[in-house]
Amino acid sequence: MKKLLLIFLIFLLSISLFFIGRTVKEPSYPILQFEIETHAQCSGEHLDIEFPENAFMYERFGFYYDENDSCIVIERCWDHFEPIKSQTYHIDEVTSEDFEKIEPGMTVYQVVELVGIPFRSGTSGISTTDFQTADEKIFRIHWDKNMNVFEDAYEVIPKEN
Numbered sequence: 001m002k003k004l005l006l007i008f009l010i011f012l013l014s015i016s017l018f019f020i021g022r023t024v025k026e027p028s029y030p031i032l033q034f035e036i037e038t039h040a041q042c043s044g045e046h047l048d049i050e051f052p053e054n055a056f057m058y059e060r061f062g063f064y065y066d067e068n069d070s071c072i073v074i075e076r077c078w079d080h081f082e083p084i085k086s087q088t089y090h091i092d093e094v095t096s097e098d099f100e101k102i103e104p105g106m107t108v109y110q111v112v113e114l115v116g117i118p119f120r121s122g123t124s125g126i127s128t129t130d131f132q133t134a135d136e137k138i139f140r141i142h143w144d145k146n147m148n149v150f151e152d153a154y155e156v157i158p159k160e161n
Contacts, residue, residue, distance in 0.1 A: 049074055049083040056119060058129055059147055061108055063117035071117045073109060091116045093134040099153040102141065106149040111141065115153075122156065130156060 051057070051074065055064040062074040066088070075085040087109055098115050118129035118141075127143040127150070138158075142150040 049086060051083075056117065058118065058121055059127070059143075061147065063112070065117070071112055073112050073117065075108075087112070089113050089116075094131070095133055095135075096137055096139075096155070098133075099131070099139045099155075102149055102153045104149050104151055108143075108147050111149060115139070 051062045052064050055062045055074075057063075060076045062072075062076065062083075064072050066072055071089040071091055073087045073089070074083050076082060077084050089112055091113075094115050101114055102111060115131050118131050120130050121128060122130045122138075122140060127145075127147075128140050129143070131139050131141065131153075133139070138156040139153045140156050141153045144150045
């Protein structure tokens with residue numbers, strides 16, 4: 001038993017001596033860097049805002065209605081998700097015609113100002129959010145990597161059973 005313990009200790013000692021003084025080698029391949037444009041800088045100054053439990057969180061944005069039925073959009077810094085920008089919009093009834101005004105390149109803020117806040121993301125692997133009109137029609141918007149509108153909004157037609 002003592003021999004086994006001695007062999008084990010010698011083994012551990014030899015492994016630790018092997019790694020002492022070694023430096024971590026930097027990778028020789030380029031590391032991919034992703035840049036995300038933001039409307040506000042992630043400067044370390046954050047808003048003192050709590051996201052309510054009913055907030056719809058998507059990418060770096062939080063969406064919710066406040067007690068006055070105003071649409072609130074809160075943008076979070078993409079690297080540490082602290083709130084950095086907040087906008088409030090007062091939206092009247094949203095109609096199908098409001099979605100016809102949405103064009104590629106529009107920002108999240110411009111979309112919310114026109115049609116209110118999304119209530120879900122109805123796809124997996126594709127950056128989309130769904131919005132609802134006053135007459136309960138559902139429209140879907142595709143977003144690019146910077147959360148700008150990728151293509152025109154379109155109505156989602158429910159499948160019939």
